[in-house]
Amino acid sequence: MTWLVEKNRSWAEWAVTRILRVGPVPRHLAVIMDGNRRFARKEHQNTLTGHTRGFHKLTEVLSWCRDLGINEVTAYAFSIENFKRSKQEVDGLMDLAAEKLAELLEEKEKLSKHGVCIRILGNLTLLPERIQRLGAEAVxxxxxxxxxxxxxxxAYTSREEMSTAVGELCRGVSEGQIQGSDISEELLEKCLYTRGTPDPDLLIRTSGEVRLSDFLLWQSGFACMFFTKVLWPELTIWHLFGAIFYYQRHYHTLAEARRESLNVRQRMxxxxxxxxxxTKFGEKVTAEHIAAQSLSRTERTDAFLEDLNKRTVSYLKEVCNKCE
Structure with a gap:
């Protein structure tokens, strides 16, 4: 199997896995897979070889996550900013992405057996048609x-994601689906590419860089950040163990901060x-008025989000049909 690799664990690795699972384990891991090019230079290989090794490392990480009980992984595969790299490197990355997505589709029965859901986060329109089709089909x-x-x-950056979400809200208001007063942090969040997924609990960046590079800026407000100097293709399960232990040390502080934020959001x-x-009733506002306003707002936003999801599915189907 290409995407669902099975690795034998040493007794020490299994022992640490069991110990860590006694404590809080992140449900959602986000990774910035940095260092592929530096790894290639270090090994005197071409850049594409480094990216290929980086992909294989991702499949290993997915295997480790399954053993640890982490059921969601978000990987920063290609930034919109990466289009500024040399044409040779970008074309090579696109070819690699097409190859791996095609292999993934060949394994769809195994993905179904293991219950694996694939999501593509980003602006698909910026990608070559074959990547659009393969990505849409995988989703x-x-x-x-x-x-x-x-x-x-x-083809992702957080700024593009947030501006797209704001555009969806503006469309909803202009088309009368929602009212300006319906717009909130929660509704904006549900218009992001990551809608329907929990925010990451732990974010790992390799290669020694200590920045997010426009990755999940909205979603990572209360994530535990773990930065390591190891290059992505050289990451081992022991580095992941260290990151999870670091997360467990800070878990209660982060959980409390997240609870407080949710309470503030609800009050707003x-x-x-x-x-x-x-505004509607003046000073004669009753509990019934407030309950009715809350209900009507919920009905409007639910209908708006349902329409947004239908639009997304329709777009993906259109991509698959157009590119056949």
């Missing part, structure tokens, strides 16, 4: 799988509903 083929999730950020929504009711 549609696996969308009903629900045991574990692999999110591939391709409630206050917005009360303000809308005061």
């Amino acid at each position: 549609l083929t696996t969308k009903n799988n629900d045991k574990c999730f692999l999110n591939l950020a391709i 929504v409630e206050e917005s509903d009360i303000e809308v009711c005061h």
Whole structure:
């Protein structure tokens, strides 16, 4: 198998795995797979060889995550900024992506057996048609799988993601699907490419760089950040163990901060509903007015988000048909 590799573990690796699983284990791991090019130079290989080794490392990491109980992984595969690299490197990366997505589709029965859902995060329109088709087909083929999730950020930056989400909200208001007062942090969040997925609990960046490079900026507000100097193709399960141990040391502080943020967000929504009711009814606002406003807002936003999801699925189907 190419994507669902099976690795034999040493007794020490299994022992540490069991110990770590006694404590809190991140449900969602995000990775910035940095260092492929430096690895290639170090090994006196061409750049594409480094990226190929980086892909194989990702499949290993997915295997480690399954053993540890991490059921969602988001990998920063290709930034929009990467299009600025040399044509030779970009073309090589596109060919590699097409090859690996094609291999993934060949394994769709095994992906279904293991319940693996594939999501593509990013602006597909920026990619070559063959990548668009393969990516759309992978998403549609696996969308009903629900045991574990692999999110591939391709042609992605967080700024582009957020501006796209704002555009969707503006469209919803202009078309009368939602009202301006319905817009909130929660609704914006549900318009991001990552909608329907929990925020990452742990974010790992390799190669010694200590920055996010426009990756999951919105979603990582309360993630534990782990930066390591090891190059991505040289990452071992012991580096992952270290990252999870680091996460466990900071778990309670991060969990409390996340709870406080959610409480503040909920209060802001409630206050917005009360303000809308005061605008409509003046000082004679009752609990029934507020409940009715909350219900109507929920109905509007739910219908808007359902339409957004239908639009997304329709677009993916259109890509598959257009590129055949």
